[in-house]
Amino acid sequence: MPQLRGSQSSSRADEFVENVHDRGFSRIFGIETEYGVSVTENDKAIEAGQVAMMMFQPVVTRSRSTNTYLGNGARLYLDVGSHPEYATAESRTPMGALAQDLAGERIMGRLAADAQQRLREHYGDGTRIHLFKNNTDSSGHSFGCHENYLLRRFVSLRTVERELIPFLVTRQLFSGAGMMGPDGFEMSQRARFLDDAVSSATTRSRPMVNTRDEPHADPDHYRRLHVIVGDSNRSQLATWMKLATTHLVLSVIEESVSLGERSPFDSCMLADPGQAIRQVSGDITGKAPIMLSADVPVREHSCALEIQRSYLHAVQSFVARHTSSIDAILPDAAQVLELWENALDSIDRGRWRELSSWVDWAAKLNLFERMRARNNGGSPQLEARIRQIDLEYHDIVNGVTYPSLMSHGALRSLLGEDAIREAVSNPPADTRAALRGAFVDAALRKDVLWACDWTHVSLASGNRLEAELLDPFNPEPTEEYLRVMAAVSEPKPSQNW
Amino acid sequence: MPQEQVRRNAQSQQQDETQQQRSDDAQQRMQTQDLDAVLDDIESTLESNAEEYVSSFVQKGGQ
Numbered sequence: 001m002p003q004l005r006g007s008q009s010s011s012r013a014d015e016f017v018e019n020v021h022d023r024g025f026s027r028i029f030g031i032e033t034e035y036g037v038s039v040t041e042n043d044k045a046i047e048a049g050q051v052a053m054m055m056f057q058p059v060v061t062r063s064r065s066t067n068t069y070l071g072n073g074a075r076l077y078l079d080v081g082s083h084p085e086y087a088t089a090e091s092r093t094p095m096g097a098l099a100q101d102l103a104g105e106r107i108m109g110r111l112a113a114d115a116q117q118r119l120r121e122h123y124g125d126g127t128r129i130h131l132f133k134n135n136t137d138s139s140g141h142s143f144g145c146h147e148n149y150l151l152r153r154f155v156s157l158r159t160v161e162r163e164l165i166p167f168l169v170t171r172q173l174f175s176g177a178g179m180m181g182p183d184g185f186e187m188s189q190r191a192r193f194l195d196d197a198v199s200s201a202t203t204r205s206r207p208m209v210n211t212r213d214e215p216h217a218d219p220d221h222y223r224r225l226h227v228i229v230g231d232s233n234r235s236q237l238a239t240w241m242k243l244a245t246t247h248l249v250l251s252v253i254e255e256s257v258s259l260g261e262r263s264p265f266d267s268c269m270l271a272d273p274g275q276a277i278r279q280v281s282g283d284i285t286g287k288a289p290i291m292l293s294a295d296v297p298v299r300e301h302s303c304a305l306e307i308q309r310s311y312l313h314a315v316q317s318f319v320a321r322h323t324s325s326i327d328a329i330l331p332d333a334a335q336v337l338e339l340w341e342n343a344l345d346s347i348d349r350g351r352w353r354e355l356s357s358w359v360d361w362a363a364k365l366n367l368f369e370r371m372r373a374r375n376n377g378g379s380p381q382l383e384a385r386i387r388q389i390d391l392e393y394h395d396i397v398n399g400v401t402y403p404s405l406m407s408h409g410a411l412r413s414l415l416g417e418d419a420i421r422e423a424v425s426n427p428p429a430d431t432r433a434a435l436r437g438a439f440v441d442a443a444l445r446k447d448v449l450w451a452c453d454w455t456h457v458s459l460a461s462g463n464r465l466e467a468e469l470l471d472p473f474n475p476e477p478t479e480e481y482l483r484v485m486a487a488v489s490e491p492k493p494s495q496n497w
Numbered sequence: 498m499p500q501e502q503v504r505r506n507a508q509s510q511q512q513d514e515t516q517q518q519r520s521d522d523a524q525q526r527m528q529t530q531d532l533d534a535v536l537d538d539i540e541s542t543l544e545s546n547a548e549e550y551v552s553s554f555v556q557k558g559g560q
Contacts, residue, residue, distance in 0.1 A: 048555070082557065122531070387548075388543060388548075400539045
């Protein structure tokens with residue numbers, strides 16, 4: 001049921017100030033990744049949609065649907081237009097969300113590899129499935145990587161628009177996945193496809209922040225900020241930095257609203273975010289002028305670097321003010337700030353290559369420029385090869401570029417195989433996902449009829465039993481939940497009586 | 498500031514810059530070697546028809 005709230009924002013803000021040292025700046029993070037599918041080297045024609053269905057056959061067998069939840073708390077489904085999609089379980093940290101997102105890569109990769117085996121029986125031994133963790137195809141369709149941040153409801157959408165959008169428009173300096181666009185290299189794959197800054201629709205016009213009011217939590221206290229402006233990252237550090245910096249910026253915004261202070265980001269408001277994001281995307285110097293809103297006093301223009309520096313400085317001062325509770329706000333905050341500042345300094349000095357070990361666009365552009373240098377300039381064949389690698393970098397099944405960059409130490413990683421394997425089978429232990437995951441595992445073991453969504457688990461067989469899990473921060477079982485779990489574990493009545 | 502010191506400062510700054518330049522060059526060479534190794538690696542394994550590889554990816558729908 002859609003619920004419109006917000007009138008009590010001032011009282012909620014007071015409460016927040018009191019609770020700053022309790023749940024203060026804690027947040028729930030989630031990433032939804034849409035994957036693109038293609039097939040090559042096949043002897044007979046087959047549609048990408050059929051390939052996606054084939055991938056999901058084991059899912060249908062297990063859950064009687066192409067839309068299911070997993071034992072690690074994640075949601076796995078086939079979205080509109082045959083997009084395999086993976087939505088991570090609720091995590092309390094950017095690192096936890098990264099682990100869950102990488103688990104999604106593994107799970108999708110396994111589904112694709114199995115489908116490839118089966119396809120080869122009918123479509124030739126060379127048949128290859130490609131699963132692209134990117135945001136655009138060869139004919140200009142775009143699809144997203146959506147970030148979810150639980151946000152205190154007293155922060156209005158108008159505030160988000162004014163204060164967060166300039167950050168989202170310019171963070172592509174380090175979070176962009178990079179692509180060879182029709183007019184040259186671009187830092188962001190999504191920039192060309194976005195227009196309105198904030199909107200409730202996603203497929204008709206593409207906003208940067210989606211406002212569908214589905215907090216999947218207590219709607220009196222929270223809203224779910226659905227950021228759809230970002231690129232899908234392959235670099236682990238880029239995914240982590242994207243979530244960590246956005247979290248810190250949101251914390252600054254929450255604090256300034258709750259204290260009734262003037263926003264530190266007033267001077268960053270943009271005249272036209274849609275135009276600005278395209279300008280930023282094509283400018284790896286970070287210095288091209290961007291028009292500021294008429295509401296910004298004195299200055300008419302700024303640039304991506306300058307806007308990012310404003311955000312960085314406000315976050316540095318926020319972190320300095322909260323040193324005693326910083327581990328609760330963000331473990332490794334110091335490292336985040338250092339990487340962020342280094343990234344801006346490198347770009348400022350025209351030394352973007354220094355970022356090629358963790359910024360996706362820089363890793364790709366570095367490679368493309370080396371290819372051109374090795375071949376003494378460009379040729380149509382070379383440019384075609386570059387476009388292939390531009391796409392191939394994102395293939396999580398048969399891609400060779402990304403694994404090769406990793407094995408030669410040209411790209412850094414954050415999480416080892418053990419951590420990723422752990423996240424494939426286990427939900428984060430400190431959120432509601434722990435309850436969902438345990439329920440799904442138990443229900444699958446007992447082969448009962450079950451259903452769940454982000455806020456409910458239920459049993460459909462016998463007497464219908466349901467438990468609501470409204471608090472995403474709470475991994476402790478409620479009585480209602482325990483009743484459902486007890487019913488799942490009951491021995492099934494014998495068939496032979 | 499005495500002239501002697503100004504000269505020394507200028508000298509040491511120049512030394513710093515030269516050192517920085519050297520370490521940059523060394524880093525650049527290493528990076529190039531790594532990239533060449535990556536390119537040697539992948540160019541032999543990439544699917545041969547680059548254009549077909551790209552054009553065969555058409556995704557409908559999506560948000």
